[in-house]
Amino acid sequence: MTTALLVAALLMGFFGSPHCLGMCGGLVTAFGLSMKDVSPAKRRALVFTYHLGRLTSYASLGLIAGLIGTTLLEPLMQGNSTPRILLGLVLVFVGVTMLGAPFLNKLERFGMRFWQYLSPLRQKVFPLNTFPRALTAGLLWGFLPCGLVYGALLIAVVAHNPLSGAALMFVFGLGTVPMLVATHETVGWLRDKIGRFRLRQLNGAIMVLSGLAVVAVPMMMSSMHSGHGNGQMDHRSHSAMMADEDTAHDMNQMNHDMTPAMDNTMDHSMHDMGDDKNSMPQSQ
Incomplete structure (x- = not known):
């Protein structure tokens, strides 16, 4: 998990x-109406609690997403560039979604069914006048279907680390807090x-x-880098060929230099042998 990825989730x-x-x-409006009878100080504390x-x-959810990435994708990602490519593709997908592409609408509709299933439990937390109720309301709120949340979860999956997935989703949630706790005037601004x-x-871009x-x-x-390596190999091959040519040239030069000397030596030896033969006494 890099700092850049956490910053991306926050933004x-x-x-x-x-x-x-x-x-x-x-x-949020329903939560506010249910806290109308509590003091301002407690109201702020309850808002903090449900967030x-x-x-x-x-x-x-990020922890679960990271665990899925670890158990299902990690065996396919050993010793190759799959994690990097998958992360890049997910970032592109999420970015295009933020640009307005409705890729996650069907997933939102599927999530709405689960949200409706939680309706009886949601009704029991009202009014939000105690901290356990506020905390429970916030825990349930985290399952509200949202394409933006699903996009962040996709990034958590390819983080291929449960703790990284949890940290990424927590930071993503922090980014949404200012808008959701602002006053009406600040929200408009x-x-x-x-x-x-x-x-x-x-x-998104x-x-x-x-x-x-x-x-x-x-x-x-x-x-x-591969091209540079091939260039080095070609250079080494060229150097080796030049060295072989130099060696062959030196051998030829040595042969050229040695041949006259050897010929002179052999001629001199033959001449000496002839003289020795003439100097031998004749048999009677």
Whole structure:
């Protein structure tokens, strides 16, 4: 788990929080109405408690997602570039989703069925006038179907580490907190700024580019390194060929230099043998 991935999760939660407000606005309003009879100080403490419950649910889901990534994907990721490629593709997918592609709508509809199944349990936490009820409400809130949450969970899966998945989802949840605890005036200001400057789309584009870089840059570096290695091999082969040619040239030169000397020596020896024969006494 890198710091860059945690920052990406935090920004994903923050710039996607207008979407969260649309999904969770009614729930937050219901929570607020159920706390109308408590003191302001206790109200703030209860708000903190149910958000803590929500982040705990996110972290638990991230832990499960990371465990799935470890048990199912880890055996396929040993000694190859699959983890990096898969992470890059998921970042591209999530980035395109933040740009507005409705890839996770069907998953949201499936999650809504589970959310409706929890309806009887949700009714029991109202009114939110005690800390156990507020914590339970927050834990249940973490299962509200949301495409942005599902996108973050996909990143947690490819983190291929349960603790990393939990940390990533917790940080993602932190990014959504400012929008969900802001006052009505502040919410309007935040939504206006994020919408005017298209910060969600900008963050989505950054995630797409980051995913492409995660996939492509190491491949390009590997290709360049391979080409450099081949160049070195060609250079070494050329040097070896030059060395062989130099050796052959030296041998030829040595043969050329030695041949006259050997011929002179042999001629001199033959001449001496002839003289010795003439000097021998004649038989009677």
